[in-house]
Amino acid sequence: MVVPSLKLQDLIEEIRGAKTQAQEREVIQRECAHIRASFRDGDPLQRHRQLAKLLYVHMLGYPAHFGQMECLKLIASPRFIDKRVGYLGAMLLLDERQDAHLLITNSIKNDLSQGIQAVQGLALCTLSAMGSAEMCRDLATEVERLLLGPSPYVRKKAVLTAVHMIRKVPELSDIFLPVCAKLLHERHHGVLLGTITLITELCERSPAALEHFQKVVPQLVRIFRTLVTTGHTTEHSISGVSDPFLQVQILRLLRILGRNHEESSESMNDLLAQVATNTDTSRNSGSAVLFETVLTIMDIRSAAGLRVLAVNILGRFLLNSDKNIRYVALTSLLRLVQSDHSAVQRHRPTVVECLREPDASLSRRALELSLALVNNSNVRAMIQELQGFLEFCPLDLRADCASGILLAAERFAPTKRWHIDTILRVLTTAGAHVRDDAVANLTQLIGGAQELHAYSVRRLYNALAQDISQQPLVQVAAWCIGEYGDLLLEGSCEETEPLQVEEEEVLALLERVLQSHMSLPATRGYALTALMKLSTRLRGDNKAAILEKMPLVERGGPQVDEEAKESKEAAPVSTDPQASKLLDLLDLLDGTSGDAQQPPPLDPSPEGTLIHLLDLPCAPPALAPIPNLKVFEREGLQLNLSFVRPPGTPALLLITVTATNASEGDVTHFVCQAAVPKSFQLQLQAPSGDTVPAQGGLPMTQLLRILNPNKAPLRLKLRLTYNHFGQSVQEIFEVNNLPVETWQ
Amino acid sequence: MIKFFLMVNKQGQTRLSKYYEHVEINKRILLETEVIKSCLSRANEQCSFIEYKDFKLIYRQYAALFIVVGVNDTENEMAIYEFIHNFVEVLDEYFSRVSELDIMFNLDKVYIILDEMVLNGCIVETNRARILAPLLILDKMSES
Numbered sequence: 001m002v003v004p005s006l007k008l009q010d011l012i013e014e015i016r017g018a019k020t021q022a023q024e025r026e027v028i029q030r031e032c033a034h035i036r037a038s039f040r041d042g043d044p045l046q047r048h049r050q051l052a053k054l055l056y057v058h059m060l061g062y063p064a065h066f067g068q069m070e071c072l073k074l075i076a077s078p079r080f081i082d083k084r085v086g087y088l089g090a091m092l093l094l095d096e097r098q099d100a101h102l103l104i105t106n107s108i109k110n111d112l113s114q115g116i117q118a119v120q121g122l123a124l125c126t127l128s129a130m131g132s133a134e135m136c137r138d139l140a141t142e143v144e145r146l147l148l149g150p151s152p153y154v155r156k157k158a159v160l161t162a163v164h165m166i167r168k169v170p171e172l173s174d175i176f177l178p179v180c181a182k183l184l185h186e187r188h189h190g191v192l193l194g195t196i197t198l199i200t201e202l203c204e205r206s207p208a209a210l211e212h213f214q215k216v217v218p219q220l221v222r223i224f225r226t227l228v229t230t231g232h233t234t235e236h237s238i239s240g241v242s243d244p245f246l247q248v249q250i251l252r253l254l255r256i257l258g259r260n261h262e263e264s265s266e267s268m269n270d271l272l273a274q275v276a277t278n279t280d281t282s283r284n285s286g287s288a289v290l291f292e293t294v295l296t297i298m299d300i301r302s303a304a305g306l307r308v309l310a311v312n313i314l315g316r317f318l319l320n321s322d323k324n325i326r327y328v329a330l331t332s333l334l335r336l337v338q339s340d341h342s343a344v345q346r347h348r349p350t351v352v353e354c355l356r357e358p359d360a361s362l363s364r365r366a367l368e369l370s371l372a373l374v375n376n377s378n379v380r381a382m383i384q385e386l387q388g389f390l391e392f393c394p395l396d397l398r399a400d401c402a403s404g405i406l407l408a409a410e411r412f413a414p415t416k417r418w419h420i421d422t423i424l425r426v427l428t429t430a431g432a433h434v435r436d437d438a439v440a441n442l443t444q445l446i447g448g449a450q451e452l453h454a455y456s457v458r459r460l461y462n463a464l465a466q467d468i469s470q471q472p473l474v475q476v477a478a479w480c481i482g483e484y485g486d487l488l489l490e491g492s493c494e495e496t497e498p499l500q501v502e503e504e505e506v507l508a509l510l511e512r513v514l515q516s517h518m519s520l521p522a523t524r525g526y527a528l529t530a531l532m533k534l535s536t537r538l539r540g541d542n543k544a545a546i547l548e549k550m551p552l553v554e555r556g557g558p559q560v561d562e563e564a565k566e567s568k569e570a571a572p573v574s575t576d577p578q579a580s581k582l583l584d585l586l587d588l589l590d591g592t593s594g595d596a597q598q599p600p601p602l603d604p605s606p607e608g609t610l611i612h613l614l615d616l617p618c619a620p621p622a623l624a625p626i627p628n629l630k631v632f633e634r635e636g637l638q639l640n641l642s643f644v645r646p647p648g649t650p651a652l653l654l655i656t657v658t659a660t661n662a663s664e665g666d667v668t669h670f671v672c673q674a675a676v677p678k679s680f681q682l683q684l685q686a687p688s689g690d691t692v693p694a695q696g697g698l699p700m701t702q703l704l705r706i707l708n709p710n711k712a713p714l715r716l717k718l719r720l721t722y723n724h725f726g727q728s729v730q731e732i733f734e735v736n737n738l739p740v741e742t743w744q
Numbered sequence: 745m746i747k748f749f750l751m752v753n754k755q756g757q758t759r760l761s762k763y764y765e766h767v768e769i770n771k772r773i774l775l776e777t778e779v780i781k782s783c784l785s786r787a788n789e790q791c792s793f794i795e796y797k798d799f800k801l802i803y804r805q806y807a808a809l810f811i812v813v814g815v816n817d818t819e820n821e822m823a824i825y826e827f828i829h830n831f832v833e834v835l836d837e838y839f840s841r842v843s844e845l846d847i848m849f850n851l852d853k854v855y856i857i858l859d860e861m862v863l864n865g866c867i868v869e870t871n872r873a874r875i876l877a878p879l880l881i882l883d884k885m886s887e888s
Contacts, residue, residue, distance in 0.1 A: 009849050016848075052852060059761055059851075061773045081886065088855055118878055128864040129764070153878070160863040190869045197866045245870050248823045284829075288822035295820075323791035328821060359790040 008052050015060070028057050032064075039070050048074060048085040055089055068093050075107045083111070083119060087126045094130055105135050112142045120146065120154050128161040136165040140172050147179050152188040159183065159194030163201050173202050177209060184219060189243055192223070196249040203256050214257050217264045221271050224250050228275070244285040251275075251292040258300030265301040272297050276309055284324070287317075291328050298336055311336065311343040318350045323359060330354060330365035337372045348373050352382070355389045363389075364397055371404040379412040383422055390429050399433040402426050406438055416449045420456055424473075428463055431470025439472045443479055457484040465509060469518050475526045478513060481506060482530030486537050506534070626741045632733065635724060636663025637692065639672075641735070643742050653714070653742055655704040661692040663724070670722040674704055677715055681707035714743040745865040746824070747799055747814040749858065751847065752780045754808045759847050760854055764865040783810050793821050804828045809844050827867055834861070834872050838879065853879060 011031055018024035035050045042050065051070050058064035067089060074086030094101045104126070111123040124146070127139060143165065146158040162176045176198065183195040199216075202209040227242055227250075241247070254272075258265040275293045280286045290313060297310040314336075317329035333351070337344045351373065354366035367389070374382045383405060390401045405426055413419035423442050427434060446456045457480045464477040481488060489503060513519055513527045632639035637659065644654040661667050670690045676682045687702035708714065716735040721728070748767070751760040758776055767775065782794055783803045794801040799814040802824045811828050815821070834857055835842040839850070847854050860875045861868065869875050 012848055056851060058769075059758060061758075061769065063769070080882075084856075084882075085852070088852065118882070121878070125859050125863060153874075156868055157863060160866055160868055163866060164864045189871065190874065193870075194863075194866070194868055243870070244826060245823060245867055248820050252818075252820070284822060285826050288820060288826055291822055292820050324793060324822060324825060327791040327793055359786075361791055361794060 008049060008056060011053050012056065025062075028060070028062055032057065032062070036066060039066070044073075044077075048082045051085050051089050055085075055092055058092060064093060072103050072107070075104060075111075080118065083122060087122045090126050091129045101130060101132060102134065105138055108135070109139060109142060112139065112146065117151050117153050121157050124154070124157040124161045128157075128164040131161075131164060131168065133168045136168045136172065140165060140169075140175055144175055144179065147176075147183070152186075152191050155183075155186075156188070156190035156194045159191060159198050163194075163198050166198075166201055166205065170205055173205060173209065177202060177212065180213075181216065184216060184223070189246055193246050193249055196246070196253050200249070200253050200256060203253070210257070214261055214264050217254065217257055217267050220250055220254060220257075221267060224271060224275075228278075241280065241283070241285045241289060244289050247275075247289045248292045251289070251296050255296040255299045258296070258302075260301065262301055268296075268300065269303055269306060272302065273306060273309065276306075276313060284322075287320075287322075287325055291317075291325075291332070294332060298332070298339075307340060308343055311340060311347075315347040315350065318347060318354065323362065326354065327362055327365065330362065330369055334365065334369050334372065337369065341375075345373060345375075345378075348378065348382075352385050355385065360394055360397075363393065364400075367393075367397060367401055367404070371408060374408040374412060376412050376414075379408065379414065380418070383409060387422070387425055387429065390426065395433075398430050399435075402430045402434050403438075406434070406441070410441070416445070417452055417455065420446060420449070420452060421459075424459060424463060427470060427473040427476070428467070431473045434472050439475050442476050446476075446480060447483075453484045454487040456480060457488045461488055461506070461509075464513075468509075468513050468516055471518075471520055471523055474513055474519065474523050478510065478523070478526040478530045481510065482526075482533035485530075485534045507531070510534075626739050629735070629737065629739070631718065631735050632720070632731065634729070634731070637661050637667055637722070637724060639718075639720070643739070645741070651707050651709045651711075653706040653708060655706065655716075657702045657704060657718075658699050659692050659701075660696065660699040661694055662696055664694055665725045666694045666697075667692040668723045669728075670700060671720070672702055673719045675717045675719075676706060677712065679708075679710050679712050680714070681709075683707075708743055711743060714738050745816050745818065746862060746867075747816060747865065748775075749862065750776060750779065750810075750812045750814075752776060752783075752810050752812065753844060754784065754810070756780050759809065759844065760851065760858070762855070762858055762862075764862075779812055779814070780810065783812060792825060802828065804832075806832060807844070809847075827861075827870070830870050831858070831861060834875055837872055838876055856882075 011027075014027050015024055018027055031053060035054050038046065038050050047070060051067055051074060054064050054067045054070075058067075071086045071089035071093060074082040075090065077083065077086070090101075090104055094104070108123045108127055111119050114120070124143070127135065127143075131139070143158050143161050146154050147162065149155060149158070162172075166173045166176065180195060180199050180202070183191060183198075186192045186195065199213055203213055224247065227247060254264075254268050258268055272293055276290065276297070279290050279293070281290055294310045294313055297306050302310075311333075314329045314333055317325045318333075320326060320329075330351070333344055333347070348370075351366055351369050354362055355370060357363045357366065367386075370382060370386060386401065386405050386408075390398065390405065393401055406423060409419055409422045413422070420442075423438070423445070427438070427442075446452070449456070460473075460477040460480045463473060464481075468474055485506060488506065510527050510531055514524050519527070626643040626645065628643075629641045630638065631641055638661075640658045640660070642656045642658065644656070646652055646654065657672055659667070659670060659672070668691050670687075670692055672687065674682060674684060683705040685703040685705070687700055689698075689700050692698075692700045706714070706716075716738065718731075718733060718735060720731045723729070745764070747763070747765050749760070749762045749764075750758065752758050756777060761772070761776065763772070779796065779801060782796060782801070783805075786794070792803055794803070796814070799816065800819070800821060801812055801814050802821050803810055803812040804825065805811075811832070813824050813828060815824055832842070835847070835854065838853070838857065839846045856879055857875060860878065861870065
């Protein structure tokens, strides 16, 4: 059933009506299919509608690359409405990376040369949006011609297209440079605006152009003055300021021209002073112009008085109630603080006020500016403010604030004690956000300040007693207590209140740190070291108690886990390769059930393994030794089994297989495998090696563990493969004469 | 230089998007969602300039629609802020009290207006009469 294709408006309605993403996708896919079909064989007159729909869909984020060729067809059509949609599509869908874009060049050329302004405008617009370097080169002469054409509508577009071309192909600037001077005489604001942009672009690109245009500074100044003073031409005025956009552009160009150039700067000075004082800043447009003026003043070689004026204007901005203005003021002040430090200092109180802003962008700017304003004279007050800020600031600013405070403290600290206090306060408020080297810095600082040892250790102890969660603080405190614990216990210190601290309290605190799960391994390391140091510095009778505490949870816990993990890994690895080969062995053992069943689970239950493994190193072979059994001999190779029944576990049997070689030749690639009946659980551990050297060399041993919970009679089958005397040998045999004690 | 011009509503649906520098299509969607998220999370009293990656975003809210312009470092933020308002005033004059629905259903016309005002990332025309002149001629042509 063919659903008729929709008009753009209906399509939009339907998409709006779709309640879920999936529904919307469905509508769009259906429509895309239609569009594709109509592109192939649909009515050419309706093509622009289809493409319009496709562009809408593209804006929503769906792929639309199949529309590219259609754009080309539509551009080539003579009707304006087709061209309009075609060019729009070209701008949206095509770009340099597609191969199709070069095909437009010819169409654009044709359109540029015919006289219809609207069409030329379209072509220029598209060219400036997606013209590649080759296209620009081809069409440069056309655009230049249009720059001098009769219609301002076309001219203004041509100028900005020239900007784009220069960006793409810098060599073309030679073509456009001479035209600029003529264009500056324009009265039409649109063209003028474009020209200024063009000149700006040219100057930014090449120093030669910069020099050329420095000569026109007086002319620019004149233009500006006429702009400002010829009354309020309502044509371009926005809230009382005549064409603020043009003003801003001219100011920007003046900035670039005046940078590092005395002569131009001088000619601009008057103008800038005039603008700075006369612009009406009650509305945003005026403020925009003023802002640009200030930026210009700061960048060129302006008179000192002018600079002070600029900074004052910024200071006034800071007091403005409009957030936007405050934001730009803070940004510009930040730029200025390097060059005009003293001028900016005057506004320090206002800046500090801005720290309390709820707005994140503003407070960030204020923070940066405050940090830049810290110097020797105001450091105490500033740091006080900043620390207040640190307590309430949003999380993403904390790290910056903390490191900023620490840096400033380092550079400007009036006294060591103040420095230590400051760092301590930062660590308590925002310990988690501090950089890693802060701990090292602080410890070094404290270590260097001998007279403050007692003081610092006391304060750190207090801080630690209150809160053990901030890791850097805990680390430093632990270190300090370890180093200067004796000073802490002495009891008296003139700089803080007398504090009676008992040894047990100190040790209890350190123990709390060790056992807290908030402590990082590094922190625990610090605490342990501290305890060790204290054991030598404190009085002797506590030594025994401290030494008892030494083998603490830290080492024991992870080690137990590691051992268990290692053995668990070893166990499955050694048994898995055996599993498949044992299958045939087991068939022979269990005569009754012939079907291939899973070999008995060779991974015993984890808990069982753990207990047994942990027993392994410590439990020596005990009880009545079971006699060894020789099970195999061939050409000098002898296999012996020795049995152990550990006392604690009645169901377990440990068999050690020992292979000895009395012959003349080595036995290599020796592999021994074993199989037991289903009710048993067998585990083979890795052998000591796979070579049994000749003439009574080192025997090879392998351990077998057999679990026999049912106390069933043990049957054991062994399979040996090895190379001996150049021959590979394979032997399978059942072990007979197993002593009764092995399974009863 | 203006990098992109977006009109997004509060639910995050893009009503208009124009990019003056090529951005991959899947990155566009990501960009738009992130941008609208950062704009929505601002309260009324906060300032209208946000720093996002290496752009600066300047946004203004009109009823349920956010107009967001992304610029690079060299632009004057307050001028762009003014420009957004200028754009809305032009739309207002053309559509006689423009609403979101007007924009949605006349997207091609809005594109034409935008193209008249901004060319390749630079502001070219801000005079209302001059911007709307070609559009009015076009309308007259299509009626007749």
